[in-house]
Amino acid sequence: MNFKHLIKTTLISALLFGASAFAEIKTVRIAHYTGVLCSAPVHTAWLKGFFDEEFKKIGQKYEMVPIAEGSGSVNDLIVAGKADAGNELLATELQPIQNGLPIIFVTGVHTGCTKFYVTKQSTIKKLKDLKGRKSKxxxxxxxxxxxxxxxxKLRDLGVVADGPEADVEFVVYGASDLPLALQKGAVDIIALHDPTATTAEEEYGFRKLLDTATDPKFAVEYCCIAFVSLKLWKENPEGAAAFTRAVARGSAFVNANPREAARLQLAKDIVPGSEDFNTKLLESYTHIPSRKATIRTFRTVATELQKTGVLKKKLNIEKFITSHFANFASKGIHVPDGYKYDKDTGTFTETTEEPKTLAKNIVEN
Known part of the structure; x- marks a missing residue:
């Protein structure tokens, strides 16, 4: 091939395929927490090769960006332009989104991992006992x-959570200091996320006042959710879709085989704990991915947080959801509602309908 022919071939390629003929392969940066059991669906998608498979299908690459527990957040990396996707607690994200955090939700990953405790000696037996107590x-x-x-939850029970007449006061401590603060009586109740929550429960013998995995109000909704940056959504929706499918598969895998998911995290030294302890916790949550159930959760949480004053009164909830939940069909991209995993055959089945319930075990408080 002579030089003139090479130039001619190159120009023809450029005309046929556009600038993409010379573009670098796109890489999606996936932030993930280390030391946090809740990221099991993302870790599983990574360690079982689901990210490999989904990104290979579209001719793209991905990069895992670790975040050590307590050293920052996915939001920080998104804002800094250092990550494109990740997962977080849904309720944590809504006020920042309202204030301009540039992310869009793609799917829910699991139900409740948040617990509230009192000491065994506490006179607080039920949440409704908080009315008029001025508890910390x-x-x-x-x-x-x-x-x-x-x-x-308190709003449902008629307990005032804000303002000068509030029945409760929220006091900030480091996660590792909260159990001791409760034990010494500096606070009346503590709120923790697993695995720290269950570890403290077993070590100090605390009594559980509220468990979002079993409470009738919260067991039917996602607590943790996966999302991508608005930049990725606008510039690379195929990459956003690959991330979504892989994480949803990771969630379905954890639901069917929590012990293997626990083994994977421990083998990679991503989280502390033991196989039995971590498996028990993963089994206590529902890992059933469903985009329809995610929209329902989004609507419920946003509507109720607006009523509590966390979100602005003037916020249009339906527009809020439309603007911050990825509609892949509008871009002609296939992403199923969710997946089921059969551990006997090692195969996934796409699902199209919202599951009848996300709750595993309802306990009235």
């Missing part, structure tokens, strides 16, 4: 999802 609630941060969850 220990939390890891004033923007943490535990506060949003508690405010929603």
């Amino acid at each position: 609630i220990g939390v890891i941060g004033l923007s943490d999802s535990s506060i949003m969850t508690f405010k929603r």
